[in-house]
Amino acid sequence: MTRGAPLASWLAALAILLVASAADAVDRNFAGSVQVDYLLVPTSGGNLNRDTTGTSASGATVPGGNGWYGFDGFTLEATEKLAVDVSDHLSANVKVCFGCHGFELDMAYADYRVADELNVRAGRFSPTFGAFNLRHDVANHKLSDKPLPYDMGRMLRLRAWNLGVLPSPFPDNGVEINGTHWFGDDTQIDYAVYAVQGFRSGDAHPVDLDFTLSRTPYYVDDNGFPSVGARLAWTQKLGALSDVTIGGSGMYGTYDPGNSLSYAIVGGDISLRLALTNVRLEYLVRRTQIDVTDPARFALPVSATGDAVFKHGAYVEIEQPLSPALDLMARVDGLYRVGNFVADPEDEVPLRRRSSIVRYTLGASYAFERGFRLKLSTELWNFSDADDDGHTLAVGLHAAFVAAY
């Protein structure tokens, strides 16, 4: 990120504050959260920065200095959000995040609500996709990290896999029309349609979305073709304290400057609430066209793999309060990738034409004080492909403190 980006973020926040003050806003709501997480990976199984060097316990120089498995150690995620209701119909939100890659502007948009069924959103926001993104703030999910389909840098082997299917959040510039309607008192339908800049790639011969470039100034599209998408969800009350939500989402766009390589993401989700128990399932798949004009770059014959890569991701999780202060979580999530990849002369990239990751997570979230929690979790990773040490299993341990205010 350039040095101008944090300044731009804070200027946007200041602008919203000034506008809110000038408009003598009806209501302002300020909220924030901060999480510091420690990730310990006591086993092998990752291969992040293989081009760097480090020193082994025996003193030998070995490949992989820091982050051999992933970003283990401490990471911080902090957010500050201001919501302003200027009138009954007009509201504005600005949210600034600080994470592994510095300050980011997660939200800066205005909502003009004509009716419950028709709201026009314009500015910078995460377009409505899937169920998880609404809870992406660290204060709103009770495990330290996100499900693998939405992972944004906490997964092992993140370089080889280029993160999840749709790293969350995914703020973008554009316009969205959304709304909700209740049929009686038991059935709720939500919809959203949007057009945003879309993801980008600066590679002369792109082989995947460049998530880093996509959130880096200049915040302008690399082609004139917006990405479009939609979501439709149905919520049904099952009883006084139970409900289920079933949703489907899709997104389509091009990501290269030549406007010729497309990506398409579709997903389905089910969220079940039985009193205070949450059961969530979600599945995403992304088809990404790749530039195969230079077949020599690839590890596999282009004739056999075609010009597209499919990345599937899914998770199922259960969240169960055990006591007034303690919640337990269990999650199984995974990724499945089908397609070609850029050849590595040292043959150290732990991928094949078909590769997969399955992760099993058990965790607890304990409230010391209202709004202040300790999150503990342990993960078992199972990779389909061995790393250059021959390992396919890894263990991750998370300990995090999170405060919401």
Place this chain on the structure above:
Amino acid sequence: MIPDGRARPVRAWLVIASAVAFVLAVVGCPSAGRDDGLDVTKLPSDVQGDYAVFAQRCSKCHSLSRPLESGITEDAYWVAYVAKMRRQPGSGISRQDEVPILRFLHYYSAGQLTRDDAKEGGR
């Protein structure tokens, strides 16, 4: 971290054992810590039903500490804010749910005002 791929079993098992011990301790002492929400047994019986609806609906997307620690005490603000939450996608908050939720928030806010007044008076 050992970059040459060797495991650190002692350190790993220490951490795992600590985590398990922590969870068992908390499970064994349910009175320890503090709920993100309220202890329902300490609420008046006529409020418990309203709180149940509030707790179930409002914890779907965020923790209950958000509204409970917001410091909001004005009914008019709660009316606007609960309506805003009702319009969130998949909120599960119907217009009928707004009534018990607002009734609980009124009860809670009134208690908060009383507590604030008591604090002011004690200074």
